[in-house]
Amino acid sequence: MxxxxxxxxxxxxxxxxxxxxxxxxxxxxxxxxxxxxxxxxxxxxxxxxxxxxxxxxxxxxxxxxxxxxxxxxxxxxAHAFDQLKQARQLRPGGQTLPVVKLATTASFARFWLIPRLIELEGSPQDLRIELVTSALNASLSSGEVDLAIRYGRGQWNDGDEEPLFDESLCPVASPDVISMNEQPLSLIQNTALLHTGDTTLWRAWMSHHGKRLTSRPADRVLGDYAQAIEAARSGLGIALWNPAIHSLEAFNGQLVALDALNCPSPLRFFLLSKPGPAHTPPMRVRSRLRRLLNLSQETKTTAN
Structure with a gap:
């Protein structure tokens, strides 16, 4: 054997x-x-x-x-393991609840998707969403997932793509860091920068403000966006916040945004899906997600 x-x-x-x-x-x-x-x-x-x-x-x-x-x-x-888990997901009485596998980043799941999961699953619940948050991109074309929300520049050639938000980058830090008596740009140039895996976003932010990104020993590279935001709240430096996916209200004043230094983001969240009839579970989730995005955009427009 x-x-x-x-x-x-x-x-x-x-x-x-x-x-x-x-x-x-x-x-x-x-x-x-x-x-x-x-x-x-x-x-x-x-x-x-x-x-x-x-x-x-x-x-x-x-x-x-x-x-x-x-x-x-x-x-x-990982897909095979998830299939085994799904085999146990039954409605009372033994009727199978349709499962939609949605792949996304852990940070997006935490800040945007999970708070809206009940709405995406329907009321009353008519399907179940299984989140896949591996750092590896799960494939739609091979059937590993039904939908995906990815962060980047697009053109993955793995289904239909549509951008979700008009996104921006806004520096945030703890009140102790912000309270230093410096002009905002000087503060950023003299404070540790918190990166999310690479320098793409801070490099774009610096370029937008006519500056050049230089590496400093105090800078930190974090595993993902959520870690960078948490590090900023802890006073370890300045992170770039994406206002499109969450507010700062939950941080109870422990994070302060330098709104005047906001700039467009070079990267975006995209929804990837496979063409299919509107009544199928993945397309129902897609439709609900679009509705939530439209409601969110209307709320922001009304507030402004």
């Missing part, structure tokens, strides 16, 4: 370990999450790689990174 045989599935624990390592970025963190030893994770990942007949990870001193081939394989594994 070999794990590479087409008729033999790899051990469930091996796939679980590979997904945990991809999610956490290290065998050590995966071991802590699954409450096993580092050696166990390493052994299980090797079993998964033996079955796939390819390296799923590049190992290095600080952890692991998923290989290009590993990304394709593990997205499909």
């Amino acid at each position: 070999t794990y590479s045989s087409d008729d033999i599935l790899p051990p469930f624990e091996a796939l679980q370990a590979a997904l945990a390592a991809a999610r956490t970025g290290s065998f050590t963190a995966a071991a802590e999450e699954l409450e096993v030893t580092h050696a166990t994770i390493s052994r299980r990942v090797e079993l998964a790689e033996k079955w796939f007949q390819c390296a799923l990870f590049d190992r290095h001193a600080r952890g692991v990174t998923v290989t290009a081939t590993g990304q394709i394989a593990l997205v499909k594994v």
